[in-house]
Amino acid sequence: MDSNWGSSSNLDSEWEEHRRQMMEEDEEDDARMRTNTQLTATAATLWTQEQIQQEGPWGGSVVGRSNKRRGRALGHQKLMMDYFVPNPIYTLENFRRRYRMRRHVFLHLVNDIPNVNPYFRQTTDATGNLGFSPHQKLTSALRMLAYASLADQINESMRMSESTSIENLGEFVVQLFTRTRMSTFDNQHMRT
Template structure:
């Protein structure tokens, strides 16, 4: 029933919510979601039957739950209430999703920068007053007079 509602709300031709609603709720366009859903199709994300012979969660349900947890920092208890997915299943799904995303997209997106891109980054951070910095600015080297004592 949860899968049928999800499909009726977002994915069927005459769905309840329009593209703008989908983008606002899931922080991406529907075609990006569908590409992501297609790309993570390995055994964990396929719908199987549980030990009682009932259908398990659909790929759509699993990816939607993970995206809501990531996009909004949603608690797993909320996923149980809204999607009927237990805490352990939510956490397993999140872990499988993250591992799968790294494996699928690492060659395309997770690579060391080439020299041209590195130079572009250096120019950009220099314009913002941080010459020579590559990486995040953690402010550990700055004195902060009101710093909580636990952080000093």
């Protein structure tokens, strides 16, 4: 009976050692994931700032430049019909593959980010036309991040100019980076 007890105790200690190793590996994976997220956010922020600096300041009319009527409202309507109405054209699996997240997570972002960053609220321009919706702005930023899409590719699907796409990405990344840094700061101070 003692030999069985010793063997059971041995198994318990082996199990505890295995469990401890797995927990350490999980912590290492989490640390790597946080580092990768921070590096990605930093790189995207730097890239966006560089793009904005190269473009120079914009806003308002530029003499000699034509104003393209891209059809923002049509872009919003198409996006809503494709993914966000009760019977969308594309399935939840299509959404997850294209957005790299579940639809309810995206909708959570759409509801929360405009409360934190007013840039993502839908506003009207000087002529009284509605601006881009939060759905369009977030979709633009996420597609540029997830697929390394060029800003001019967003023009076709979101009906959004290159400069506005870059601005969306910058606002989203700055928001993400700020939240990540604040969360890391809070976590560090909560441990101490």
